[in-house]
Amino acid sequence: MALILGIESSCDDTGVALYDSDQQIIIAELLASQTQMQKDYGGVVPELASRDHLKMITPLLNELCTMANCKLKQIDAIAYTKGPGLNGALLVGAAVANSLAFALNIPIIPIHHLEGHLLSPLLAEAKPSFPFLALLVSGGNTLIAVVEALGKYQILGETLDDAAGEAFDKTARMLGLPYPGGAEIAKLALNGSEIYRLPRPLSNSNDLNFSFSGLKTAVATLINRLSGGDDSQLSQSDRQNIAKSIEEAITDSLVNKVEKALEQTGLTNLVVSGGVSANLTLRDKLDKLGVNTFYPPLKHCTDNGAMIALCGALRLKLGQFSYNFTVLPRWQLMEYNQCNT
Ligand code: KG4
Numbered sequence: 001m002a003l004i005l006g007i008e009s010s011c012d013d014t015g016v017a018l019y020d021s022d023q024q025i026i027i028a029e030l031l032a033s034q035t036q037m038q039k040d041y042g043g044v045v046p047e048l049a050s051r052d053h054l055k056m057i058t059p060l061l062n063e064l065c066t067m068a069n070c071k072l073k074q075i076d077a078i079a080y081t082k083g084p085g086l087n088g089a090l091l092v093g094a095a096v097a098n099s100l101a102f103a104l105n106i107p108i109i110p111i112h113h114l115e116g117h118l119l120s121p122l123l124a125e126a127k128p129s130f131p132f133l134a135l136l137v138s139g140g141n142t143l144i145a146v147v148e149a150l151g152k153y154q155i156l157g158e159t160l161d162d163a164a165g166e167a168f169d170k171t172a173r174m175l176g177l178p179y180p181g182g183a184e185i186a187k188l189a190l191n192g193s194e195i196y197r198l199p200r201p202l203s204n205s206n207d208l209n210f211s212f213s214g215l216k217t218a219v220a221t222l223i224n225r226l227s228g229g230d231d232s233q234l235s236q237s238d239r240q241n242i243a244k245s246i247e248e249a250i251t252d253s254l255v256n257k258v259e260k261a262l263e264q265t266g267l268t269n270l271v272v273s274g275g276v277s278a279n280l281t282l283r284d285k286l287d288k289l290g291v292n293t294f295y296p297p298l299k300h301c302t303d304n305g306a307m308i309a310l311c312g313a314l315r316l317k318l319g320q321f322s323y324n325f326t327v328l329p330r331w332q333l334m335e336y337n338q339c340n341t
Contacts, residue, residue, distance in 0.1 A: 002076045003027075004316065005064075005100075006309025007057070009093030010085025010113045011140060012044045014056045015305030018068050018075070021313040026123060026306045028068035031299070032056040035180060042179045043169070050088030057096050073104060077321065079312020082110035083328030090327035098325055107321035109312040112336040116307035118147050120300045121271045123310055128269040128294045135258050137282075138274030138302065139165035139180065142254075144208050144261045145333075147271075150314050153333055156261050157208025164250055165276045167212035171219045171246045175239055176231065186279055189247040192240030196222055198249035200256065208257045208264075215249060251282040259289055268292060273301040 002022060008015035017029035034052050038044050065072060080097035083090055094110075101108035118134050121127060131148045142165075143158035162170065165182055172181020177188070198218050201211040222242060227233040262270065271294045272286060278298055286293055300306055315321070
């Protein structure tokens, strides 16, 4: 059996996993999320993220081996996220992965973080077949891509400014909701109505890009108008209606471009991943598009080590591995397609 260790540390989650490439299953995985720690700051503080990865990674690896009942020397290869992401955070994973691989004298496989997300549906029991359309909607990314096969990705559209999750988080903050705000907005929206029509930027453009940064100004103006400049004057129903209006605006923008992408490509398999894919209004709208929609389990939708281990196993089979201490915080997926690690 070939056992691949995956290490993810690109942002605010330290993820480790062991993938058995013969049985094609994850045999153990662990995640240390920094969400609680970063909550007070309303976002991710890069220096704190790196320090937490450093604190967590060795205990996580020890615990992972205990869970899987295996010793480090039984691992056959190590895959890690080389980029994109936060420089210091990536360096922690890269340093641990490369040192371990060097000490154990086993192959090391650098992985593009977005490849991990795009292929994560292959970890599910009900796997989509290639090619499929992927909508990746997280706190850091919002894009639509065609996934043809391993290493063959075509980005059809992406956000020109804020990610969809970021738009949820920033507007949630304006409503005094805690970080991360997406789930909080969704909860508040449950009892609200879309009384306010917020903008859906680029909805009439022919491209498949998104723009969410204007939403912040629109929401700030709306809150100001309703409250007379004093947020504490907003009633609970105002807040619920604003939340519903935000949720509708963001999800409409996403669905509009997915629908166009499906039309353009003729694809009938759609995979939706990233933290925002947990949004039930979004799922409801996407499910009505009449294609086969796949939602990987949430633990594999958000950042995790399992998707990195899986990509490592697939690339190992092609003989794509090399020692490499560099990390690429701004690595384009298209460059990765060309150079294949
Ligand atoms: O994939 P993820 O962990 O992103 C990154 O770390 O980049 O997803 C986190 C994002 C946050 O922006 C959060 O507000 C959003 O996913 N999110 C949601 C929901 N649950 C999480 N957004 C909308 N509705 C939800 N139910």
